[in-house]
Amino acid sequence: MRKIFIKELTNLNSNKRNIYLIINDLGFNVIEPFKNKFPKRCFNAGVSEQSMMGMSAGIASEKCHTFVYSIANFSTFRCAEQIRNDVDYHKLPVTIVSVGSGVGYGNLGYSHHALQDYALMRSFPNMLILSPGNNEELVNLLKFIIKNPQPSYLRLDKDEILDNKKKKNLKIEPGKPIKILNNSKKKAIIVTGKMQEIAFNLIKKKYKGYSIFSLPIWGMKTKKKFFYSIKKFSNIVTLEDHFYDGGFGSWVSEVLSSYQSKINIRSESISPDCMYDVGSKNYLLKKYGPK
Numbered sequence: 001m002r003k004i005f006i007k008e009l010t011n012l013n014s015n016k017r018n019i020y021l022i023i024n025d026l027g028f029n030v031i032e033p034f035k036n037k038f039p040k041r042c043f044n045a046g047v048s049e050q051s052m053m054g055m056s057a058g059i060a061s062e063k064c065h066t067f068v069y070s071i072a073n074f075s076t077f078r079c080a081e082q083i084r085n086d087v088d089y090h091k092l093p094v095t096i097v098s099v100g101s102g103v104g105y106g107n108l109g110y111s112h113h114a115l116q117d118y119a120l121m122r123s124f125p126n127m128l129i130l131s132p133g134n135n136e137e138l139v140n141l142l143k144f145i146i147k148n149p150q151p152s153y154l155r156l157d158k159d160e161i162l163d164n165k166k167k168k169n170l171k172i173e174p175g176k177p178i179k180i181l182n183n184s185k186k187k188a189i190i191v192t193g194k195m196q197e198i199a200f201n202l203i204k205k206k207y208k209g210y211s212i213f214s215l216p217i218w219g220m221k222t223k224k225k226f227f228y229s230i231k232k233f234s235n236i237v238t239l240e241d242h243f244y245d246g247g248f249g250s251w252v253s254e255v256l257s258s259y260q261s262k263i264n265i266r267s268e269s270i271s272p273d274c275m276y277d278v279g280s281k282n283y284l285l286k287k288y289g290p291k
Contacts, residue, residue: 102241119246
């Protein structure tokens, strides 16, 4: 997803003059298309995440839209104070781009596992979570956030998705699920992020007859729209590459609880036991992920 992100950001920036990309000494062999075309709008802040975020907020305060690009835990937990006080509080158009969602960097161990980032980022009142499940969603999410600049967290899978199909213009709305597979009007798997393939596997095994929906935009302010979009269902299963606590599944449970809904909910997520293991993404998902 990284190269698709840079390609689309470069294309979209061609018609604007206020988009900046800031990295922290990584992303080489990925960011070059943007850097080479817009050298004065691409900065390397070095291994200094707090400074990187403060710099991004400063540029954004001058009517610019900054994209901060780093590995998931580095662009979130290491600079949480700056995100809270500089970006979210002032409602600045900063898009925090995290690479390596879930266990994308599984071989590097727990320090690189992105299994608690939703919990942090969704706690900020003005922050939108952008979690694409495929290239098509990613392209349309970028168009949306550039058209509607605001504090946002774009969570990307490390792997590239081989998809040569022409990207359709999806109707992307915060809090509104996108239909992927229509099997049932009452039972649905709702997935966020790159877990759609696993969702298709689950309906063959555990959830036969369920529909599949993707929710690529969500956050604290989208709960009402989300509830009225899913209140017709009797059974919901949430699916994510994150711990349940503080994650997408618990967010959906909060929504149902706040509206005193009688919808039955079950959540499929990654087990916390994963934190003590090291291995490839496929190995960790197979051992600790939804089954």
